[in-house]
Amino acid sequence: MTSESNAGVDRWRKFKNAFMISLSLFSAVLVIAPLFIIFGYTLSRGIGSVNVDFFIHMPKPVGESGGGMANAIVGSLIMIGVGSLIGLPIGIIAGIYLAEFGKNPFGAAVRFMSDVLSGIPSIVVGVVAYVIVVLPMKHFSGFAGSVALAILMIPTVTRTTEEMILLVPHSLREASLALGVPSWKTTIRVILPVATKGITTGILLGIARAAGETAPLLFTALGNRFWSTSLNQPMASLTVFIYDYAKAPFDDWNRQAWAAAFVLICIVFLVNILFRLVTRSRYGIGNT
Amino acid sequence: MQTNIPQTTAEGRQQQTGGRDQKSEPPVVVSTQNGTARSTNVGDVVFKNLTLLFAAGVFSLVFVMAYFMYKGSSLSIAKFGWSFLWTSVWDPVKGDFGALPYIFGTIVSSIVALAIALPLSVGVAMFLSELSPRWLETPVSFMVELLAAIPSIVYGLWGMFVLVPFVRTYVGPFLSKHAGFIPLFTGAPYGFGMLTAGIILAIMILPIITSISRDVMIAIPNSQREGALALGATKWETTKIVLSNAKSGIAGATMLGLGRALGETMAVTLVIGNSSKISFHLLDPGYSMASVIANEFSEATTDLYLSALIEIGLLLFAVTIILNAVARLIVWSVTKRFSQ
Amino acid sequence: MELETLEELPSPTMENTTSNQRKIATVPQKMIAKELNCYFGKSHAIKNVTLGIPTGQVLAIIGPSGCGKSTFLRSLNRMHEVAGGTLTGEVLLDGKNVYDSDPVVVRRRVGMVFQKANPFPTMSIFDNVAAGLRLNGTRDKNKIAEVVERSLKQSALWEEVRDSLNKSGMSLSGGQQQRLCIARTLAVDPEVVLMDEPASALDPISTAKIEELIYDLKKSYTIAIVTHNMQQAARVSDYTAFFYMGELIEVDDTKTMFTAPQIKRTEDYITGRFG
Numbered sequence: 092m093t094s095e096s097n098a099g100v101d102r103w104r105k106f107k108n109a110f111m112i113s114l115s116l117f118s119a120v121l122v123i124a125p126l127f128i129i130f131g132y133t134l135s136r137g138i139g140s141v142n143v144d145f146f147i148h149m150p151k152p153v154g155e156s157g158g159g160m161a162n163a164i165v166g167s168l169i170m171i172g173v174g175s176l177i178g179l180p181i182g183i184i185a186g187i188y189l190a191e192f193g194k195n196p197f198g199a200a201v202r203f204m205s206d207v208l209s210g211i212p213s214i215v216v217g218v219v220a221y222v223i224v225v226l227p228m229k230h231f232s233g234f235a236g237s238v239a240l241a242i243l244m245i246p247t248v249t250r251t252t253e254e255m256i257l258l259v260p261h262s263l264r265e266a267s268l269a270l271g272v273p274s275w276k277t278t279i280r281v282i283l284p285v286a287t288k289g290i291t292t293g294i295l296l297g298i299a300r301a302a303g304e305t306a307p308l309l310f311t312a313l314g315n316r317f318w319s320t321s322l323n324q325p326m327a328s329l330t331v332f333i334y335d336y337a338k339a340p341f342d343d344w345n346r347q348a349w350a351a352a353f354v355l356i357c358i359v360f361l362v363n364i365l366f367r368l369v370t371r372s373r374y375g376i377g378n379t
Numbered sequence: 380m381q382t383n384i385p386q387t388t389a390e391g392r393q394q395q396t397g398g399r400d401q402k403s404e405p406p407v408v409v410s411t412q413n414g415t416a417r418s419t420n421v422g423d424v425v426f427k428n429l430t431l432l433f434a435a436g437v438f439s440l441v442f443v444m445a446y447f448m449y450k451g452s453s454l455s456i457a458k459f460g461w462s463f464l465w466t467s468v469w470d471p472v473k474g475d476f477g478a479l480p481y482i483f484g485t486i487v488s489s490i491v492a493l494a495i496a497l498p499l500s501v502g503v504a505m506f507l508s509e510l511s512p513r514w515l516e517t518p519v520s521f522m523v524e525l526l527a528a529i530p531s532i533v534y535g536l537w538g539m540f541v542l543v544p545f546v547r548t549y550v551g552p553f554l555s556k557h558a559g560f561i562p563l564f565t566g567a568p569y570g571f572g573m574l575t576a577g578i579i580l581a582i583m584i585l586p587i588i589t590s591i592s593r594d595v596m597i598a599i600p601n602s603q604r605e606g607a608l609a610l611g612a613t614k615w616e617t618t619k620i621v622l623s624n625a626k627s628g629i630a631g632a633t634m635l636g637l638g639r640a641l642g643e644t645m646a647v648t649l650v651i652g653n654s655s656k657i658s659f660h661l662l663d664p665g666y667s668m669a670s671v672i673a674n675e676f677s678e679a680t681t682d683l684y685l686s687a688l689i690e691i692g693l694l695l696f697a698v699t700i701i702l703n704a705v706a707r708l709i710v711w712s713v714t715k716r717f718s719q
Numbered sequence: 720m721e722l723e724t725l726e727e728l729p730s731p732t733m734e735n736t737t738s739n740q741r742k743i744a745t746v747p748q749k750m751i752a753k754e755l756n757c758y759f760g761k762s763h764a765i766k767n768v769t770l771g772i773p774t775g776q777v778l779a780i781i782g783p784s785g786c787g788k789s790t791f792l793r794s795l796n797r798m799h800e801v802a803g804g805t806l807t808g809e810v811l812l813d814g815k816n817v818y819d820s821d822p823v824v825v826r827r828r829v830g831m832v833f834q835k836a837n838p839f840p841t842m843s844i845f846d847n848v849a850a851g852l853r854l855n856g857t858r859d860k861n862k863i864a865e866v867v868e869r870s871l872k873q874s875a876l877w878e879e880v881r882d883s884l885n886k887s888g889m890s891l892s893g894g895q896q897q898r899l900c901i902a903r904t905l906a907v908d909p910e911v912v913l914m915d916e917p918a919s920a921l922d923p924i925s926t927a928k929i930e931e932l933i934y935d936l937k938k939s940y941t942i943a944i945v946t947h948n949m950q951q952a953a954r955v956s957d958y959t960a961f962f963y964m965g966e967l968i969e970v971d972d973t974k975t976m977f978t979a980p981q982i983k984r985t986e987d988y989i990t991g992r993f994g
Contacts, residue, residue: 104613104616105613107613107615108613108614108615108616110615111615111618112510112614112615114502115502115503115505115506115510116506116510117502118498118499118502118503118506119502119503119506119507119511119519121499122499122500122502122503122523122526122585122589123519123522123523123526125526125582126522126525126526126529129529129533129534129537130529132537132541133533133536133537136540180433181433181436181437182437184429184430184433184434185430185433185434185436185437187430188430188431188433188434189434191427191430192427192430192431193434197434197438198434200438201434201435201437201438203704203707204437204438204440204441205437206703206707207441207700207703207704207707208437208440208441210635210638210639210699210700210702210703211441211444211642211696211699211700211703212639212641212642212643212644212669212695212696212699213642213644214642214644214669214672214673214692214695215444215448215642215692215695215696215699216444218448218451218672218676218688218689218692219444219447219448221451221676221689222447222448222450222451222689223447226451231677242440242444245437245440246437249437273420273422273423274420274423274426275420275422275423275425275426275427276422278426279426299528300528302530303528303529303530303531303532303533304530304531305530305531305532305644305645306531306644306645306669306673309673309676309677310676310677313677330530330532333532333533333536334532334535334645334649337532337535337536337539337540337649338649345540348536349536352532352533352536355530355532355533356529356530356533359528359529359530360525360528363524363525363528367521367524
C-alpha cells in the first residue's frame with residue numbers, strides 16, 4: 092500500500108469510528124430520554140391533583156368532584172401485605188437454601204426455575220391464580236389477588252436473598268464455626284444479621300414489582316367501587332383504579348388516573364433508588 | 380515396632396515398606412459446604428431439610444402452574460385441538476373460538492418492538508461497556524434500570540394520552556406520505572394500532588436487552604480488546620470484535636426481551652385498539668393475546684369461553700417459558716465461557 | 720484421657736532416632752496428627768504427616784509459602800472440610816480421633832485465631848467476646864460478664880476497652896481487633912488454641928504485644944502457631960516443625976532447630992537460602 096492510499100483508508104476508518112461512536116452516544120440519549128419524558132409527563136399531569144383528599148376519600152360518582160382513591164390504596168396495601176405474608180417466607184427461605192447448600196445441581200435447577208418464573212408474564216400468573224383460587228371459591232376475591240402477587244414476588248426475593256447472603260465475607264462464618272457454633276446457628280445468628288439490610292431492600296424491590304402490577308388483579312381481585320377490606324370479596328387496587336379511570340371518557344377521572352399514576356411511579360422509583368444506595372454503599376460495588 | 384513406625388521425613392520415605400497407595404483409601408471426611416459433613420447436629424439436619432423444602436417449592440411452582448393451566452384449558456383443547464392456533468373466528472355466542480388474530484397481533488407488535496429496540500439496546504450496551512467514561516457508566520445503567528421499574532400501567536397511561544395522539548398526528552401521516560407505497564406503513568388514522576403498541580413495547584423491553592447485552596460484553600476479557608488495539612484497530616473496530624464475541628449473548632438477551640414483549644398486557648391493551656381483524660397494515664388496530672385475556676376474562680360467561688381464554692394464557696406461558704429457558708442457557712454459557 | 724507417651728504408641732515424630740527426637744516423643748502430646756493426608760479435590764496438600772503438639776507448650780509451624788502450614792492447622796479443628804477439603808488419617812485429641820466426634824464439640828475444645836482479624840461487625844466489643852458463650856446457650860448475665868472480663872484480661876485488651884465495651888468491634892485498631900478475636904476464642908474456654916499467622920497483618924508494636932500474649936497463654940493452653948516469620952518462631956515457641964511442599968521435614972525443640980538442624984533442607988530454609 093502506498094502512503095496515499097493508507098491515508099485514504101485511515102481517513103475513512105477514522106470517519107467510521109467517529110460516526111459509530113456518536114451513533115452509540117445518540118442511542119444512549121434516545122434510550123434515557125423516555126425515562127425523563129414519561130416521568131416528567133406523569134409529574135405534570137398528576138401532581139396537581141395529589142392532595143390529602145385524594146388519599147382519604149372514596150371514589151365519587153361522575154360529575155361530583157373531590158373523589159379519591161382511599162379504597163384503592165387500602166386494597167392495594169392489604170393485598171400486598173397478604174401477598175408478602177405468603178411470598179416472602181417462601182422466597183427468603185428458598186434463598187437461604189441456595190446460599191447455604193445450593194452449590195449442587197439441584198440448587199442450579201432451583202435458580203434456573205426461579206429465573207424462568209420471573210419471565211412469566213404477570214397476566215399468566217393472574218390466570219393461574221384464577222384457576223387455583225377463584226374457580227374453587229366461585230367468586231372473585233382479594234385473596235386471589237394476594238396469591239397472584241405472592242407468586243410474582245417469589246423470584247426476586249429468592250435471588251436477592253441468596254446474593255446478599257453470599258456477599259457476607261466468608262471470614263465471619265469461619266470465625267463463628269471456629270468458636271464451636273453449629274452451622275445452622277451460625278447462619279441464623281451471625282450471617283443473616285449482617286445480610287439483613289440487603290435482604291430487606293431486596294424484599295422491598297420484590298414488593299415494589301408486585302405493587303405495580305395490574306394485569307393479574309383484573310380477574311382475581313377484580314376491583315371494587317366500594318369500601319371493602321374483606322379478602323373474601325372483590326377488592327380495589329391502585330393499579331386497577333388507574334386502569335379503570337384512564338379508560339373512562341370523563342376528564343375528571345382521567346385526571347385522577349394521572350394523580351394515582353404519579354403516586355405509584357414515585358413509590359417505585361424511591362424503592363429502586365434505596366436498593367441501589369444500600370447495595371452499593373454496603374459492599375462498595377456497583378450493583379447491576 | 381520399628382517397621383510399623385510411619386515414615387514422615389523426606390529421606391525416610393524411601394525406606395517405606397509395602398506398596399501402600401494412599402490414593403485408594405476412601406477419604407475419612409467427605410466435605411460439603413459449610414462444614415456440615417456428617418453433621419450429627421439435629422439443628423443442622425432440620426435447618427437443611429426445612430430450607431430444602433422451600434427451595435423445592437419454588438422449583439415445583441412452574442410445574443404446578445403448568446398443570447393448572449392445562450387443566451383449565453382442557454375444554455377448549457378437547458373441542459378445537461390444534462386448529463385453535465390458526466382459526467380466526469371468535470364467537471362467544473356460538474361457542475366457536477380461534478386465537479389467530481391475537482397470536483398475529485402479539486407477534487407483529489413484538490417484532491416491531493424488537494426491530495426498534497434491538498439496535499438501540501446494542502448501541503447503549505456498546506456505549507456502556509466500551510465507550511463511556513467510568514463516571515458516566517453507573518448513572519446511565521441506573522437510569523436504564525429505572526426505566527424497567529416503571530409500572531406497565533403507567534406506560535399504558537402515557538401511551539394512551541401521549542403516544543397515540545403523537546402517532547396519529549405526526550408519525551402516521553409522515554409514514555403515509557413518505558413510505559406509503561409500502562402497504563405495511565399505511566393504515567387507519569386512529570393513532571391506536573400495532574405500530575404504537577410496538578413503539579411502547581420497544582421502550583419497555585430496552586432495559587432488559589440493554590443490561591444483559593452490557594453484562595455479556597463486559598464479560599469479554601480485555602485481552603480481546605488489547606489484541607485488536609495492538610494491531611492498530613480503531614475504537615469502533617475493536618468494539619466490532621467484542622460484539623462478534625458477544626453475539627450469542629446478545630441473541631439470548633433479545634430472546635428475553637421478546638419474551639417480555641409477548642406477555643406485556645396493560646401498555647398494549649391501552650394502545651393497540653383491540654380489534655380482532657387481522658390486518659397487514661401496521662397503523663391498523665390489532666389485538667394481542669394478553670389484551671384479549673385482560674379485556675374479556677372477567678366477562679367470560681360460559682365454561683368454554685373461559686377455557687379458550689385460559690388456553691391462550693397457556694400458549695403465552697409455554698412460549699415465554701421456552702424462550703426464557705433457552706435464552707438464559709445461552710447467556711449463561713457465554714458468560715461462563717469468558718469467565719474462565 | 721491418658722496422655723500418650725513413647726511407650727504407648729509408635730514414635731509420633733521421626734523415625735530417625737537421635738536423642739533429640741526421642742526427647743520430643745517423651746513429652747505428653749495434647750493432639751497428635753497421624754498419617755494425615757489432606758486434599759483439595761485432586762491436589763494433595765498435606766502428605767502423610769505425623770506430628771504431635773506437646774501439651775502446655777507452644778509449637779511453631781514454619782515453612783515457605785504454600786507448603787501447607789495453614790492446611791495442616793485447619794485439619795486439627797475440622798475447618799479443613801469447611802473450605803471444601805477432604806483427608807485421610809487421624810487427628811487425636813487426648814487420644815480420641817476428632818473426626819469421630821461432633822465437629823461442633825471439637826471446635827469448642829480447639830479454638831482458632833485467624834490471620835486477618837474477623838470480629839463480628841454487627842456486635843459490640845462485649846458482644847463479640849460473649850458471642851461464643853451466648854451462641855452456645857449460656858444465658859447467665861453475671862457469668863457472661865465475668866467471662867468477658869477474664870478473656871479480655873487474658874488477651875491484654877481489658878485496660879484499653881473496659882470503658883467502651885459497648886462500642887462496635889470494628890472501632891478498634893487492627894492490633895486491638897486481633898486481641899479481641901483472641902479474647903473471643905478464649906471465652907469459650909478451649910484446651911488448644913491454634914493461631915494462623917496471627918500477627919502477620921499487624922504493625923511491630925501490636926506484633927510484640929501478641930507475642931507476649933502467647934507467652935502468657937502457654938500457662939493455661941496448648942498452642943500451635945503458624946508463622947512465616949522465623950524470628951517470631953524462635954522468640955515465641957518451645958518446639959518448631961518445618962514443613963516443605965506438604966511434608967513434615969523436621970521437628971525439634973526450638974533452640975536445637977535453629978542452632979543445629981539435622982536436615983539440610985531445614986538448614987537451608989532457616990539460613991535463608993530459599994523461601
